[in-house]
Amino acid sequence: MNNKNFRKSGMAIALASAMCTSMGANAAVELYDKDGTSFSVDGYFNAFYVNRDDDVSDTRDSRIKMGFLPNTIGFNFSKEIGDLTLGGRSSFWTTINDSLDSPTDTAIDVRQFYATVDGSFGQVLIGKDFGLYARSNIFLDEILMGFGSPGAAGGVSFGNIRTGYPYPTPSAQITYRSPDMGGLKIAVGALDPADTVTGANDENTTPRIESEITYSTNLNNLALTGWVNGRYQSAENGATTIDSTGVGYGLKGSVAGFVLAASGFTSKGNNPVLISNGAVTEDDADGYLLQGSYAFGANRVVLSYGETDAEIIDLETENTTIGFFHDVNSNFKLVAEYSMYEDKNRTTGVTTTDSDTVALGAVVTF
Template sequence: MNNNNFRKSGLAIAMAAAMGASTGASAAVEVYNQDGTSFSVDGYFNAFYVNRDDKLADTRNSDVKMGFLPNTIGFNFSKEVGDLTMGGRSSFWSTINDSLQSPTDTAIDVRQLYATVDGSFGQVLIGKDFGLYARSNIFLDEILMGFGSPGAPTGVSFGNIRTGYPYPNPSAQITYRTPDMGGLKVAAGIFEPANTTPGAQSEQSAPRLEAEVTYSADLSGVALTGWLNGRSQKSENATTSVDSTGLGYGVRASVAGFSLTASGFTSEGDVPVLISDTAAPLAEEDADGYLVQGSYTLGANRFVLSYGETDSDQADFETENTSVAVFHNVNSSFKLVAEYNMFEQRTKSTGADAADIDTIALGAIVTF
């Protein structure tokens, strides 16, 4: 059975990368597999005790929240039809952080709803999935299954979004992926463009373009992974034109339990958090950032040190984020996490401190 759907889903990549190849990340539970047709279900559940010291507000709060990855359940199907394999995935992402604000109305969003066609030519994906720009930057983040920097009060924490990389937000797309060519993989697609120039005669006459190239190899026992990704789009109205471009990159090297990852991005005309429709026209100003991480795996434990920065003229901020974390695998489906995070943000135009927050997060994760 040539079932590529779960393997290529965002959650599967995230889990495999964060748990490490040696731990054997949980696969989906196969519900049906007969006569070339299969159906499976996967899930990710987590909760953290969070103690946050906001030094500027002079407050300390305790919360029970989810981590950087929301609680998720996904459904995958695959069907062989001649030389082709038809597939698809739908995943539902839910917060637990709104339990007092919306006691019986938990927010649910669908970040993946797509079909795939696989063959000797590679794969074509149609529907909604994570973007290609900054995709490997975030999916290979060592603290992806941790907590990270503060986020929205009733939403997820931000991990290293805006402190090392932007978010590859799920978008409507038509994307082509090549077969694995000796470790080299290429993906390119057209995406729904964002309206970054609202106003009279606003238009986006061409789709947003995104692409990613990845390469993996083993050199004398050293596992290497490198990537380069980017996006480009144009939006204009009667008086303004904004070209939004971004370039992401990174490399990871792993040997004998040690792993070192360095990644970064640079962009213009794009707020370095996520791309979306805007209330007012954006300016074509710059942003850049980087993330450096080291980890060591010893038995069932993985120790992580992470540091990232982002400098944005567009959003008028400078940020830095430091995380120290320990991940302990109780078994292949159950993980415990302890993390200490230090986040700082300054307003570039004034130099004033905008945030200075230390966070302790103790969590548990169950996957299937």
């Protein structure tokens, strides 16, 4: 079984899905391919001029920032041995927005560092990769290569994280993926658990379990993709037990250049921004994302709206984005976006952020 399709997992699959076009431009550059062994490199580079006006704080800010996806370089390995194909990927994601805070020190994080074993049974992945819960929600986002809602001052924007879906935090894992069964694919993994209770005697007697089922088909030139994903974890500290559960779902259809997509999630005991260590409660969070796009020639326009209602962090958010993407060529893209983001305290109803953002950017891939 050839592993080339799997070698472009992670960022490459995400970008290809986001474009819903021939993102063959994002195929890795083969540096070596001989006698069943291959080594390749892929890269993603972007920068945006960002002008943001926040009515609550009465401030206007102009920045040069990266978009929703950080700048990335990835290395892919593959070797065929008998009936198995052994593979691996390491990718390094870097910010370009720490220049003034740390003039000679750029923050780099490793979101993927894993090996794969492929055969007729499917694939087993061991190492660090994105989680399965909310994975397709974010990877199939129509503004994945854009900017979206505001994020951390020194990092990426948040896209639609916290306004429609949580982030599938990269985690240590052992994950099984089934072969393609007529468009149906199943993945289930044991992931390193998040420390959702604190104290000297906190326990995680079982790993975090995440899974995803996807189905893709084509009906008279109507391409459809549907998915359901989820997670479960239980943590204890003496008399305190936190059960964390979450379900993500979505449906995306495309025909004649038009794309319509709807996705959502509901969870308990999960931070709706990202899964990380830190004490939480078993309060709820849910959200949804609605998107439409139309591609004509080298251009694509997108309208996106998302909301999250999070009892667990006492926050309500919404984000509307209008985006325009233009392919100069297969490796070079120009992006223009206008986003309206608002969040408020769920209990008091007081608006804490009300910002309009204009983002003009360029993306180069190889």
